[in-house]
Every structure is written in structure tokens, then in C-alpha cells.
Amino acid sequence: MQHRYLPMTENDKQAMLEAIGVSSVDELFSDIPEKVRFKGEYNIKPAKSETSLMKELAKLAGRNADLKTNASFLGAGVYDHYIPVIVDHVLSRSEFYTAYTPYQPEISQGELQAIFEFQTMICELTGMDVANSSMYDGGTALAEAAMLSAGHTKRSTIIVSNAVHPEARDVLKTYAKGQHLRVVEAPVKDGITDAEALKNLMNDDVAAVIIQYPNFFGRIEPLKDFEEMIHQYKALFVASSNPLSLGILTPPGKFGADIVVGDAQPFGIPTAFGGPHCGYFAVTNKLMRKVPGRLVGQTKDEQGRRGFVLTLQAREQHIRRDKATSNICSNQALNALAASVAMTALGKSGVREMAAANIQKAHYSKSAFKQAGFEIVNEGPSFNEFIIKLKKPVKEVNRKLLEKGIIGGYDLGRDYPELYNHMLIAVTEQRTKEEIDTFVKEVGDLHE
Numbered sequence: 001m002q003h004r005y006l007p008m009t010e011n012d013k014q015a016m017l018e019a020i021g022v023s024s025v026d027e028l029f030s031d032i033p034e035k036v037r038f039k040g041e042y043n044i045k046p047a048k049s050e051t052s053l054m055k056e057l058a059k060l061a062g063r064n065a066d067l068k069t070n071a072s073f074l075g076a077g078v079y080d081h082y083i084p085v086i087v088d089h090v091l092s093r094s095e096f097y098t099a100y101t102p103y104q105p106e107i108s109q110g111e112l113q114a115i116f117e118f119q120t121m122i123c124e125l126t127g128m129d130v131a132n133s134s135m136y137d138g139g140t141a142l143a144e145a146a147m148l149s150a151g152h153t154k155r156s157t158i159i160v161s162n163a164v165h166p167e168a169r170d171v172l173k174t175y176a177k178g179q180h181l182r183v184v185e186a187p188v189k190d191g192i193t194d195a196e197a198l199k200n201l202m203n204d205d206v207a208a209v210i211i212q213y214p215n216f217f218g219r220i221e222p223l224k225d226f227e228e229m230i231h232q233y234k235a236l237f238v239a240s241s242n243p244l245s246l247g248i249l250t251p252p253g254k255f256g257a258d259i260v261v262g263d264a265q266p267f268g269i270p271t272a273f274g275g276p277h278c279g280y281f282a283v284t285n286k287l288m289r290k291v292p293g294r295l296v297g298q299t300k301d302e303q304g305r306r307g308f309v310l311t312l313q314a315r316e317q318h319i320r321r322d323k324a325t326s327n328i329c330s331n332q333a334l335n336a337l338a339a340s341v342a343m344t345a346l347g348k349s350g351v352r353e354m355a356a357a358n359i360q361k362a363h364y365s366k367s368a369f370k371q372a373g374f375e376i377v378n379e380g381p382s383f384n385e386f387i388i389k390l391k392k393p394v395k396e397v398n399r400k401l402l403e404k405g406i407i408g409g410y411d412l413g414r415d416y417p418e419l420y421n422h423m424l425i426a427v428t429e430q431r432t433k434e435e436i437d438t439f440v441k442e443v444g445d446l447h448e
Contacts, residue, residue, distance in 0.1 A: 075426025084345035112308035127253025128282035135279030138263030149208030163215035191378025218385025247355035268342025278335035292326030357429035358384035
């Protein structure tokens with residue numbers, strides 16, 4: 001054989017044709033009329049040797065702007081954070097990366113315990129009673145929270161802040177269309193959700209109000225101000241949170257949130273072109289039996305030894321799909337493991353220090369931009385993101401920055417027309433003082 005990865009030899013192919021009683025591939029497809037068969041050549045490059053192919057692919061990959069050779073100030077939901085070396089080491093164990101659905105606890109204790117630890121740490125971060133074994137990503141977790149709220153309250157209106165991630169709002173609207181729910185967006189004032197406008201939107205048909213904390217603009221929403229207003233109408237309070245920020249911010253559970261969701265990407269999961277990720281989903285005890293996806297519980301075996309099992313799963317999610325509160329029956333086990341290992345390696349003090357470094361470095365960057373003459377838009381308490389106003393299109397500035405080995409911030413004009421020429425900048429603990437100073441100088445030079 002010329003290549004190592006061909007699925008079969010010519011002898012294999014002939015043996016299969018003989019087994020089904022035909023002499024050739026043409027005979028196998030003889031029922032397909034000649035006039036609809038493709039007779040030409042495919043518009044693809046000719047096959048190459050393995051060595052030549054590897055060189056070409058390496059050359060193509062080298063054109064990507066990776067985070068090893070570029071300083072990234074791009075966030076907007078996916079962040080460049082420190083990943084402890086032990087994360088890849090644990091994930092590379094075949095027991096984990098080949099693991100499938102742990103329905104048989106007697107052979108899945110390692111996988112189940114890892115998920116249980118993930119659930120426990122998410123509860124500690126969010127201040128909630130119960131967390132599931134993970135969701136596909138933060139966007140689907142948020143939409144599932146809205147669906148749970150509508151089912152629990154028997155209401156059909158979902159209010160979502162305009163400061164919630166635009167992509168998450170799009171996912172929510174897609175889910176809502178299928179469930180015949182109405183999505184209303186609450187306006188933003190000075191970079192945070194407008195409390196007065198939200199109050200005017202509240203009524204007895206509101207199932208849930210969704211607030212992001214910190215929000216899409218990096219600002220820290222005053223959750224305490226919203227809780228009483230939301231619960232006054234017996235709606236559910238849903239907070240979407242960056243889990244790393246909860247290492248230093250007061251968790252949403254302390255503000256009376258009913259559901260807390262988010263993306264665990266900041267813990268041990270690389271940016272990887274935007275995915276795959278790992279959503280988390282945490283609730284109060286009263287909503288425990290309505291949680292989508294999986295829950296791992298702790299139990300004892302016949303000898304009284306501690307063990308772990310899947311528990312509290314609604315049968316409808318597998319069989320009676322038309323009656324299901326959710327059709328998500330799976331989870332991101334490998335990414336949840338990555339998050340668990342990262343949180344364990346960092347420890348409580350490490351998570352807090354890492355979160356504090358994000359705040360401090362973002363504050364330093366903000367001050368540096370101010371001194372350079374830039375306008376900081378919607379100033380106020382923030383985590384690791386803030387907005388600056390440019391004189392030129394963000395796309396143009398970012399193209400020039402990339403030539404200097406810098407990945408610039410997010411172009412807010414893509415989602416908010418009123419914020420054309422506004423850049424959302426993310427500064428994580430990975431950025432050095434030198435990188436920040438260089439970034440400010442380069443943006444300043446391009447700004448003139």
C-alpha cells in the first residue's frame with residue numbers, strides 16, 4: 001500500500017463485492033440512471049505523497065495567527081488563559097479521551113467521579129445548590145435555562161438584556177421559535193442593563209429575565225438591584241457568568257439567582273478557533289429535577305464504599321421527546337474534565353489570584369489608553385474587558401495590528417451599529433506589561 005490510512009485494499013474491496021453478489025462498483029450502482037451519474041473529474045488537487053501532503057498542511061497551518069507567536073487582546077466570550085500543563089497530561093490518558101456514555105457505573109467510576117468533581121466546583125463558584133455534568137457550550141446552556149424557566153412557570157415571555165453575548169441571544173431566539181416563546185430584549189444604559197426600562201418590561205407573562213455577569217461589554221451588572229424586581233413578578237432570575245470572574249466576584253447565588261449558566265472555557269480549554277467548549281448549568285434545589293442533561297450523584301455500593309452514578313434523569317429526554325423539557329441528553333465530558341483538572345491545579349487561592357490578575361491588568365490597560373488620549377466608553381466596574389473608541393474602522397486597525405504580531409480586540413460594530421469604530425479589548429493574566437504597552441502604542445500610532 002502507498003498510504004497508511006486507506007480503509008481497504010483492492011482485495012478487500014473485491015471480497016466485499018463478491019459477498020453481496022456483484023462483480024464491480026459500476027454494477028453496484030447500476031440502478032442509478034446514466035444521465036444523472038457524474039462522469040467528469042472532481043475539482044480537487046491530485047493526490048500527493050504523505051511527505052508532500054504534510055509539508056503543504058504545515059505551510060497552511062503556519063498562516064494562522066496562533067497565540068504562541070501573537071499577543072491576543074481578543075475576548076468576547078473566548079479567552080486566552082493560562083492552562084496548567086497537567087490538563088493535557090490527564091486528558092491524554094486513553095481512559096478519558098476514549099470514554100463514552102457512563103451508563104454502566106461499575107466500569108465508569110473514574111469518568112463519573114471526574115464529572116462529580118466538576119459539578120461540585122461549579123456549585124462552589126456559582127453559589128448554587130446543584131450543577132449538571134456540563135452542556136455543549138455557554139450559548140446552549142443559556143437557551144436551556146430559558147426553556148426550563150418557561151416550562152416551570154408556564155409562561156411564554158423571556159426578557160434578555162441587550163448586554164448578553166449577541167451569539168447567545170441568537171441561540172436563545174432559535175430555541176424560542178421552536179417552543180413558541182416571545183423574546184424581549186432589555187436596553188442598555190451606560191454599559192449595563194437599564195433597570196428602569198427592565199422594570200417597565202416586567203409583567204405576569206415573564207418566565208425569566210437573563211442578565212450576563214460580567215456582561216458582554218466587561219461591565220459588572222448590579223444583580224442585587226434586579227433580583228427583587230424579577231421575583232416580585234414570580235419570574236426566574238437567570239445569570240450568565242464567566243466562571244473565572246466568580247473567583248473574585250460575589251457569586252450570583254448570593255444575589256438570589258435561580259439559574260446560573262456560562263461557559264467553562266476559561267478553565268483549561270484552549271481558544272481553538274472558537275470551540276469546542278463546555279457549558280455549565282447550576283440551579284437551586286427547587287429546580288433540581290428539571291435540569292437538562294446529566295447529573296452525577298454520589299452513592300454507596302453493597303460493601304458501603306463510595307461510588308458514583310448517573311441520577312435524576314428525566315425519562316422523557318430519551319424516549320418521549322415531545323414531552324421533554326430538553327432534548328439534550330449528553331454533555332462535554334472531556335472538556336468538563338479539562339475544566340476540573342485546571343480548577344484543581346489552581347486551587348481556590350489560585351483561581352482567586354488569576355481572577356484578580358485579570359482585573360488588575362485590565363485596569364492598567366485602561367489607564368494606559370486614557371493617558372494615550374483614548375476615550376474609554378462606559379467607564380465603571382469591570383472584569384477583564386473594556387471598550388475604547390477609535391477614529392478608524394476596527395477591522396482596518398486589527399489588520400494592521402496583525403502585521404505587528406498582535407491580535408486586536410473585538411469589533412463591536414458587527415453586533416451594535418451604534419458602536420461602530422468601538423473596540424472591545426480583553427486583557428487576561430497572560431498579557432505582560434510589555435505586551436500591553438506595545439499594544440497601546442501601536443493602536444495609538446494607527447489612531448493618528
